[in-house]
Amino acid sequence: MQKEYKTITEISGPLVFAEVDEPVGYDEIVEIETPDGQTRRGQVLETTSEHVAIQVFEGTGGIDRESSVRFLGETMKMKLTEDLLGRVLDGSGQPIDGGPEIEPDKREDIVGAAINPYSREYPAEFIQTGVSAIDGMNTLVRGQKLPIFSSSGQPHNDLALQIARQATVPEEEKEGGESEFAVIFGAMGITAEEANEFMDDFERTGALERSVVFMNLADDPATERTLTPRLALTTAEYLAFEKGYHVLTILTDMTNYCEALREIGAAREEVPGRRGYPGYMYTDLAQLYERAGRIKGVDGSITQIPILTMPSDDITHPIPDLTGYITEGQIIIDPDLNSQGIQPPINVLPSLSRLMDDGIGEGLTRADHADVSDQLYAAYAEGEDLRDLVNIVGREALSERDNKYLDFADRFEAEFVQQGFTTDRDIEETLEIGWDLLSMLPKEELNRVDEDLIEEHYREETEEQVTAD
Structure with a gap:
């Protein structure tokens, strides 16, 4: 049963605080109707028996104490269908490509379900990216999470597009050739120029046909960035574990995602952790990265390549530092190699793929x-x-x-x-x-x-x- 209130007490940044007379579910979806008839969506971020904190996805402009708050009694869900391949969606999962509305086969909670460790299949199959510095020296393996560490101004987006375009499972690695390859591309906080470059490349090369693209732009609400990777990964889980696809999920830029977490934490007046980031950022990132993997008895897989720009090119910064703890290696973009015109400017010495030895053994024709x-x-x-x-x-x-x-x-x-x-x-x-x-x-x-x-x-x-x- 939907509950509606006109009890907003405070508006702070992307958050709205309201009084309630009974408990509301954590992560429950909220609709806020402004006095001029506009409707904004949000999500319960904190709840007690007397008040709630609501994270508003589309921004809080136009919302005042006269606005009504309606709790929908369900959490955020993603509309899922195999027809999503070839579609472009915004950061909240709505189509922006001029195509038809999504007719879902099912709707799934975007938080996802953790894979039981006992049910995990150990990653051990090679994914060919077509990039020698990765394939030859820091091999990507199906079910792995292998981030790219870059810095501002480096061509990490070009590398991301190259991998999205070229990545494939070699024929000798396919188990009977039964699984197709798909790419989920989640962009967070990118500029309109970058978005146009991404789309031009996807359309020109035909990579869009096997891809689902989520676009959160720099001028979109920062809070929407907390949704984008979860929507992308929910789509990846559906295609991998229910439709049998080998899914490569590219998430860029995780630094923008973490900045959104910091903004929300500041609005909630939380006690900050390192460099002002929330103390729970490690847990939050792990919830995303650990959604990569394989499940025993299931043909599909999810492989993740998160991309992040290291502030001041500092690898000890909390974002790359925590990412390095959770993931299985890193690919390092080197500014010096880039200045020399090396493309892609990957420094293989500090780069690492911890699962490489498992992915280049049995199954490949080259023993060397x-x-x-x-x-x-x-x-x-x-x-x-x-x-x-x-x-x-x-x-x-x-x-x-x-x-x-x-x-x-x-x-x-x-x-x-x-x-x-x-x-x-x-x-x-x-x-x-x-x-x-x-x-x-x-x-x-x-x-x-x-x-x-x-x-x-x-x-x-x-x-x-x-x-x-």
Whole structure:
């Protein structure tokens, strides 16, 4: 039964406070009707037997003490259907693409249900993004949550679009080829220009046909940003666990989401935690990130790539810090590589995929993936260290071996990491480039690669190459 009150006592930022004469359910949906007849939606954020705090999604402008508050007796739900693929929705789940209204097959609570740990299937299947620095060095695995850490002004959106466009499950990894691949793209607090770029790319490349896009713009209410990732993940759960899709969920920008949490916390006059963010931000982020995964006996999966811009490029800031605790690694966007024109500017040394070893073993045709990755990493790390030494003593003071590693580091960035935002490399091509680079080094330096693999893949330098050098 719906209950209606005209007892608003206070309006603070995105919050409305009202008196009630009986308890109201937490997270219950509210409709607020202003004196001029406009209706705003909100959600109960805090409730007692005497008053409630309501978070208003569309902003509190025009709401006053004469407005009526109506409690609908249900929580926020997402309209779900397979026909959502190819649709563009706003941050509150309403269509903005000029298409028809959503005719749902079912409606589900956006909070979602936690996956029972006993029912979880361990992530162990490779997802090919077409990006060598990820596929070769920090492999993404089905059911994993692997964030991208960037900073303001870096091309993380271009990388997100490239992954959304190119990501696929290789044929040999499909269990009988029964599962389709889908992308859920949730954008929070982006500018209209960025939104236009996203949509132009989705439509131009045809990626929209297998995608569901949620758009919360910078001038939309900040409180709506707390809904967007939950709506996106509820849609992902439906497609993955009920329709059998392998779903890649890209959420950008989680920093804007956390800023919305801080704004709401300030309006509620909560005691702030680190840098003014709510003390419960870790729990809140975990509720989102832990919705990735696989379920035993279910064909589909949810893989997450949250993207966040680190304030002041500080990886110890609470947002990347807490994200790193919850997720299984990180991909680091490097401003120095970006300034050199490397695309995508991924720094593979601080980047990490904790589930990589599980995703590149059984099921892939290339047995050398792990060995090549380890050797590339070690050689590039040594080349990076030698670059610092060159700044002190000069290149002439280094040995022939050291100069080979310096050349290796330069070519690694120019040929392996650098590929542009439109090039799609399969894992075979990525590893072939890796072997080309490793063949720059003497065989005795390849101490992380099996001898049989060296004999099979090592490229001996020809006289023509020596002359050219």
